[in-house]
Amino acid sequence: MITYLGRRAFHSILSVIGLLTLVFFLTRLTGDPSALYLPLDSTAEARAAFARLNGLDQPIYWQFLEYLRDLLQLDFGESLRQNRSAMQVALEAFPETLKLAAVAITLSTALAILVGSLAAARPGSMFDRIASLISLAGASAPDFWVAIVGILVFAVGLGLLPTSGTGTWAHWIMPTFVLMLRPFGLLVQVVRGTMLSALASPYIKTARAKGLPRQKIIFGHALRNSLLPVVTVAGDLATSLVNGAVVVESIFGWPGIGKLMIDSIIQRDFAVVQSTILVTATAIFILNIAIDLLYAVLDPRIRY
Amino acid sequence: MSNATNPILKVEGLTVDFLSDDEPVRAVDDVSFHVSRGETLVILGESGSGKSVSTSTVMDLIDCPPGDIVAGSCLFDGVELSSLGAEARRNINGRRIAMIFQDPLAYLNPVYTVGRQIEEVYESHGAGSGKDARAKTIELLRRVGIPEPENRVDFYPHQFSGGQRQRVMIAMAIALKPDILIADEPTTALDVSVQAQILDLLRDLQRETGMALIMITHDLEVASSMADRIIVMNGGKVVETGIAKEVFSNPQHAYTRRLISALPHGNAAEAPNKRSTTIADKTLLKVEHLTKHYVLASGAFSSKRTFKAVDDISFEIRRGETLGIVGESGSGKSSVARMLLGLNEPSSGKAVFAGENIFEMNEKRLMAFRRKVQMVFQDPYGSMNPRMRVYSIISEPWVIHRDILPKNRWKARVAELLDLVGLLPEHADRYPHQFSGGQRQRIAIARALASEPELVVCDEAVSALDVSIQAQMIDLLAELRTRFSLSYIFITHDLPIVRHFADRIMVMKDGKIIEEGQTSALFGAPRHEYTQSLLQAVPKPKWLTQAQ
Numbered sequence: 074m075i076t077y078l079g080r081r082a083f084h085s086i087l088s089v090i091g092l093l094t095l096v097f098f099l100t101r102l103t104g105d106p107s108a109l110y111l112p113l114d115s116t117a118e119a120r121a122a123f124a125r126l127n128g129l130d131q132p133i134y135w136q137f138l139e140y141l142r143d144l145l146q147l148d149f150g151e152s153l154r155q156n157r158s159a160m161q162v163a164l165e166a167f168p169e170t171l172k173l174a175a176v177a178i179t180l181s182t183a184l185a186i187l188v189g190s191l192a193a194a195r196p197g198s199m200f201d202r203i204a205s206l207i208s209l210a211g212a213s214a215p216d217f218w219v220a221i222v223g224i225l226v227f228a229v230g231l232g233l234l235p236t237s238g239t240g241t242w243a244h245w246i247m248p249t250f251v252l253m254l255r256p257f258g259l260l261v262q263v264v265r266g267t268m269l270s271a272l273a274s275p276y277i278k279t280a281r282a283k284g285l286p287r288q289k290i291i292f293g294h295a296l297r298n299s300l301l302p303v304v305t306v307a308g309d310l311a312t313s314l315v316n317g318a319v320v321v322e323s324i325f326g327w328p329g330i331g332k333l334m335i336d337s338i339i340q341r342d343f344a345v346v347q348s349t350i351l352v353t354a355t356a357i358f359i360l361n362i363a364i365d366l367l368y369a370v371l372d373p374r375i376r377y
Numbered sequence: 378m379s380n381a382t383n384p385i386l387k388v389e390g391l392t393v394d395f396l397s398d399d400e401p402v403r404a405v406d407d408v409s410f411h412v413s414r415g416e417t418l419v420i421l422g423e424s425g426s427g428k429s430v431s432t433s434t435v436m437d438l439i440d441c442p443p444g445d446i447v448a449g450s451c452l453f454d455g456v457e458l459s460s461l462g463a464e465a466r467r468n469i470n471g472r473r474i475a476m477i478f479q480d481p482l483a484y485l486n487p488v489y490t491v492g493r494q495i496e497e498v499y500e501s502h503g504a505g506s507g508k509d510a511r512a513k514t515i516e517l518l519r520r521v522g523i524p525e526p527e528n529r530v531d532f533y534p535h536q537f538s539g540g541q542r543q544r545v546m547i548a549m550a551i552a553l554k555p556d557i558l559i560a561d562e563p564t565t566a567l568d569v570s571v572q573a574q575i576l577d578l579l580r581d582l583q584r585e586t587g588m589a590l591i592m593i594t595h596d597l598e599v600a601s602s603m604a605d606r607i608i609v610m611n612g613g614k615v616v617e618t619g620i621a622k623e624v625f626s627n628p629q630h631a632y633t634r635r636l637i638s639a640l641p642h643g644n645a646a647e648a649p650n651k652r653s654t655t656i657a658d659k660t661l662l663k664v665e666h667l668t669k670h671y672v673l674a675s676g677a678f679s680s681k682r683t684f685k686a687v688d689d690i691s692f693e694i695r696r697g698e699t700l701g702i703v704g705e706s707g708s709g710k711s712s713v714a715r716m717l718l719g720l721n722e723p724s725s726g727k728a729v730f731a732g733e734n735i736f737e738m739n740e741k742r743l744m745a746f747r748r749k750v751q752m753v754f755q756d757p758y759g760s761m762n763p764r765m766r767v768y769s770i771i772s773e774p775w776v777i778h779r780d781i782l783p784k785n786r787w788k789a790r791v792a793e794l795l796d797l798v799g800l801l802p803e804h805a806d807r808y809p810h811q812f813s814g815g816q817r818q819r820i821a822i823a824r825a826l827a828s829e830p831e832l833v834v835c836d837e838a839v840s841a842l843d844v845s846i847q848a849q850m851i852d853l854l855a856e857l858r859t860r861f862s863l864s865y866i867f868i869t870h871d872l873p874i875v876r877h878f879a880d881r882i883m884v885m886k887d888g889k890i891i892e893e894g895q896t897s898a899l900f901g902a903p904r905h906e907y908t909q910s911l912l913q914a915v916p917k918p919k920w921l922t923q924a925q
Contacts, residue, residue: 275484278478279478279546279549280486282436282475282476283501283549284467284498286501289501294486297486298487373533374487374533374535
């Protein structure tokens with residue numbers, strides 16, 4: 074168990090280093106930041122001074138070595154845009170994303186387990202058909218379209234909800250709903266499928282022969298055995314949300330890490346791009362290890 | 378003992394249909410039976426005879442749809458079961474009528490401890506909870522013979538052996554001292570020696586509690602060792618019913634007579650000898666010091682532990698000879714087969730086939746070798762690709778070994794092979810699921826013959842089949858042997874089945890050969906204690922043991 078965690082952590086660190094290397098060189102392919110940060114008519118001397126100040130005059134391999142040296146000292150560089158620690162900028166935005174992702178994934182998973190289980194308990198029933206229809210629509214509706222229509226109807230048209238930003242609970246409704254659509258739709262399908270096969274398995278016959286009440290059979294015996302694939306898919310979806318729901322955050326002006334990442338890329342704020350990647354990658358690796366541990370909790374046959 | 382005047386369960390005229398795509402299929406047709414307290418009723422039948430459906434209907438385990446109870450009544454202790462509401466019906470299951478099943482690993486929930494699953498019985502019938510239920514559970518596990526029940530109560534099903542799992546199932550079923558215990562093929566998935574223990578346990582429990590036992594089986598020996606009364610089912614109908622001793626000694630119906638005559642375990646004098654007639658002097662395969670170790674645990678902090686699946690075994694087989702390898706699960710018999718086919722690598726040892734060690738062959742030589750050695754697997758359902766037609770399944774070897782047959786002759790050859798194994802040429806266009814278990818095993822044999830092998834390894838090839846089908850398959854294998862001068866390695870856990878078929882028998886236990894000899898010598902005078910116990914583990918008829 075401890076050796077397993079150690080091995081996973083070691084592999085994760087290797088992957089993060091690889092990822093950061095890739096990002097370092099890719100961002101520098103996007104162009105020279107001085108073109109964005111200095112006035113159009115600035116002189117060649119001013120550009121050179123800007124480059125020297127930010128270490129951009131060095132050869133790229135030298136910049137990389139310096140970046141690595143700074144990393145070891147937990148110095149993640151300065152934001153060009155905000156003139157403060159890039160890591161601080163990233164860490165300020167990340168909790169906003171995390172909150173939104175946690176609420177969306179928890180609600181959609183819980184709801185999907187309930188709806189999927191009830192649908193599987195009576196396959197072919199009216200409830201099952203409606204659940205299938207809604208989940209299919211949820212899984213296939215483009216989120217940007219739903220978001221924009223939502224703003225048009227509920228914010229602009231009816232004036233019930235704010236168009237964007239944060240602050241009150243009302244600000245949460247539309248972003249959460251839009252983020253929940255896809256996970257909910259996919260998870261209902263997964264839960265329904267695995268529950269159907271679990272309910273047809275021999276140990277359910279035993280439970281019925283024991284005279285267990287129906288809800289205990291469905292939510293005790295069948296559901297517990299159906300959770301592994303659900304955790305896999307939900308974990309995957311959570312990963313994509315933690316990564317920053319770029320589109321949804323941008324549309325609703327949610328100050329999360331996805332929005333920060335896009336803005337920094339456009340502005341060539343290299344240090345911030347690198348810091349956001351480091352933060353989200355670390356979070357995703359931790360999430361994946363947590364999912365593996367959850368497997369072992371759910372299924373006693375899995376041991377590390 | 379039997380109390381026919383006042384049966385606890387009386388089923389009359391039960392008729393059940395299953396709705397399939399086009400029209401309902403009648404699974405159970407006008408079936409009547411009854412059982413009294415303290416009595417054992419055996420329902421004997423082969424797969425598809427409707428024996429499980431009848432009792433599942435009593436337990437309300439048939440889903441409607443697709444099931445449809447067309448007619449009949451189930452009178453339990455004077456109450457018509459179908460008239461009860463869902464809650465009253467649920468209350469009978471587990472409390473007054475309990476059931477155990479064939480494969481305890483599949484029928485126990487893998488994610489709950491066995492203790493939890495037994496406690497649930499008490500809780501759901503309001504017969505105890507918490508510490509009380511736990512104490513009762515531990516006591517129950519002790520009663521059914523689980524060692525150290527205080528610890529084992531918190532173990533999960535996969536941490537028990539097959540026999541122990543069935544004991545756990547039995548504990549769960551008898552928790553509330555039911556009036557009736559229905560046992561659906563309770564020992565079919567178990568080794569013979571374990572089977573005997575489980576049957577003993579069931580008999581003891583019945584004596585203690587006075588419950589009625591309904592036992593469903595396809596195994597005539599198990600049936601005869603347990604039954605007071607017996608009903609024989611075939612094609613959804615009851616074809617014979619009566620006192621067990623009378624049914625066995627004087628079967629009335631043609632089907633029952635056929636079943637009893639198909640018994641492989643009868644006297645040697647009665648059965649025709651199917652052993653090889655021509656055994657060449659030439660050695661076909663010579664195995665020397667074959668060993669397979671599995672590393673269980675190794676690491677910086679734990680010492681290396683190994684499990685010897687196959688432990689230094691040597692044997693040889695001559696052209697045209699049939700070697701039976703007999704052993705219980707875990708004896709290493711299948712590991713031997715897998716290594717000989719190159720499916721697993723041995724840890725050490727040699728196997729010389731036609732002058733060449735198969736473990737040192739290069740890819741090309743190995744291809745040629747694999748053509749000469751074919752395997753027939755145990756599970757005719759799992760070992761065939763469900764999306765391939767029979768034609769493609771049988772002709773696949775010719776796709777791989779291009780030199781066997783030109784493509785324009787494939788169709789004719791497939792028809793020939795199907796005819797050889799007793800199927801029809803038009804079967805080539807069908808899919809595996811459209812066949813019965815026995816027919817599928819015939820297809821598997823046809824596929825094995827397609828590459829014109831010299832040695833066929835049969836790994837429990839008839840174990841999953843009904844008794845009467847088993848006999849047919851052995852006949853077929855024997856006939857093919859004479860026709861193509863094939864050699865067989867016939868691996869089985871069922872010693873008597875190879876009696877009239879194998880020339881030589883090797884008994885394996887814990888990876889070692891513990892006895893080897895000519896078949897008649899081994900059956901006549903088994904030297905090793907284990908071989909003797911295997912022969913004796915075959916259940917004896919109840920009326921004989923009671924008379925003693």
